[in-house]
Amino acid sequence: MPVSTTPSPLHAESLQDDPRIIEAKRLIAAAVSDHAAKIDSVSPPQAERGEHYQSIIADYTRDRGAPPIWPYFSSGMGNGPYVELADGSVKLDFIGGIGVHGCGHSHPDMVAASVDAALEDTVMQGNLQQNVPSVQMLSRLTTLACESGAALAHAILSTSGAMANENALKLAFHHAQPASRVIAFDNAFAGRSIAMAAVTDRPAYRDGIPTAINVDYLPFLDPHDPAGSTKRATDTLKKLLARNPKQYAAFWAEPIAGEGGYYPGSHDFFAALCRPLRAAGIPIIFDEIQSFSRTSRPFAFQHYGLDEFADIVTIGKITQVCATLYRKEFHPTAPIISQTFTGSTAAIRAGLKTLDLLESSGCFGDEGGNARRHQYFAAAMEKLAQKHEGLIGGPYGEGMMMVFTPGDGSLEQAKMLMGLLFDVGLLGFLCGAAPTRIRFLPPPTITTNAHIDTAIELLDQGLTQMKAKLS
Ligand SMILES: Cc1ncc(COP(=O)(O)O)c(C=O)c1O
Incomplete structure (x- = not known):
């Protein structure tokens, strides 16, 4: 037979x-x-x-x-x-749960992904119970990450950004043992676990929490003084490396400062830091939990041409399921990472659809949707700033990470405007401190200039009310 x-x-x-x-x-x-x-x-x-x-x-x-x-x-x-x-x-x-609704609300593909997930018998996938879409997600992410030369061969899924960062730091510590210190940026935000509270540069977020990791901080790129701030950062790095030789297990960085106020990085700034870090053998971690999908490339490290420096990269939010991507040499030789839950079946399927839509909707490229919508937003904000003198300040962020400084940059005025905007119908949220700013994370796959026009009209209404309150 x-x-x-x-x-x-x-x-x-x-x-x-x-x-x-x-x-x-x-x-x-x-x-x-x-x-x-x-x-x-x-x-x-x-x-x-x-x-x-x-x-x-x-x-x-x-x-x-x-x-x-x-x-x-x-x-x-x-x-x-x-x-x-x-x-x-x-x-x-225009905030989408802090960048989670990448395809907007009730998108037919997201609904279909959830229906398909509901037909699978597994609600939450995990290390001992993976369905095939888990494998597809790993492969999609590593392929995207390696698109322009990075060597991020492997990935692990997880259910939160904090856990993706925990896994990233574990891989770095394991690789660089016995080094135990970490370098991060002023105003960094890495998540809410005990270790991430140590990396995060907000003392209030670790009030009463024992220090899990010793972290040293570098100043971030200052848009008003790129050369001076690059020098200050590289000088500080040099000092730290000399003061604590062989003690650093990781440099952990958001390519675009997120919670810190939506300040973009740049190729030159990061390359000036990454070269000496590489020479000292210190693993480089890019946290793209907020920046993934929002620039001219899927990853902001690609947007800034930093592929050669990416040792470990974390993503979350818009991908629904979070992940830690890493180079081969960081694969652990002991069982330091395992999870009952790596992600819900709906999250994994919705994440795959989101990646499809990001690629098919023309977001990426130097003249892609993300770049064009940013220019449109920034130009509209410049106009509005003329109308509401003293109530809008730039810079306005990067790609689909849009932002402005309201009023005098105080927390009180930013909160006042955020509340007024909520009431007139526009959702944006605070970020940064001194100044406090208002950020927008519109869905990259479906936002149009007409939506931005509507946001600007609502902002105009909110600012008019703010002016009345302040006078
Ligand atoms: C850059 C960055 N890293 C990590 C996290 C933590 O992610 P999660 O809230 O999913 O734990 C966030 C969340 O805002 C973030 O913006």
Whole structure:
């Protein structure tokens, strides 16, 4: 008997091909699309829902022990950059949970990914129970990361950015043992675990937390003094390397300062630091948890031409599932990394779809969507700054990491404007300290200039109200 080369279909494949499933998916997609289409502009809360919404906020405050950061409780639906809240209001969501809604709200591909995930028997994948999309995600990420010469051959998935960074530091410490210190930048933010609280340059975020790692800080690139700040950073690095020889296990850096205020890096600034770090054999970690997908290339280290220096890279947020990518030589020789959960099946499938959409929607390239939308935003902000003198300051960030300094740069004024914007229907969030800034992370795959125009109109309204309050 000849041996057949075609395997019989898996039951999971037969399920996908079942006409009932195909029809059910078609109906779900059509229903979501019909209802989402009605969410197409900003609108105020419904008065009749006010009491119920207040009770949601009160329940949260009681159970969480503190009020929500802002009164955002979503209905679970939206359309593009618009999101419907449970009070019936519709907001232009230009923050997206800090960069998580990369395809906007209720995107058909995201809904389809979640439906497909729901048909799989595994809710959360992990080291002992991986479905095939996990493998696809690892392969997509390493391929993207190596696109222009980086040697990031391997990857590990995880469920949070903090854990991706923990895994990154573990790999670096393991590789560089017994070195134990880390170099980071002033105003760094690495996450909320005990180790990441040590790396993060916000004393309040580690109040009462024992110091897990000794970290030394370098000044970041100053947009007003690139040459001077590069010199200050390289001089500080030189001093640290001389003071603590063989003690550094990692240089940990966000290529674009995120929580620190959305200040871009540059090739020259990073190369000036990475060369001596390389010469000293100190592993270089780029944290791209916030910057991934937002510049002219998938990774900001590629955007700045730093591929040769990338030893370990972390991503999260927009990819839904987080990951630590690393060069071959960092593969651990002891079982230092393992997790019950590496990511939910829905997150992995939605992450894969997001990567597809990022690549197919023209975000990348020197003249790609991210760069063009940034220019459009910056020009509109310059115009608005003329109208509202003294209330808008640059610089305006990089790519789809957009930002401005409101008013006098104080926390009070930034918070005031953020609240006013929330009420008029535009979602942006604080970052930085001295000055405190307001950032926007619009979805790279679907944001149009028309959406930016709407954001500018709402900002205009918010600033007019701010001016009235301040006078
Ligand atoms: C640069 C950077 N690293 C790490 C983290 C931590 O990620 P997560 O909140 O998913 O733990 C964040 C989150 O804002 C971040 O912006």
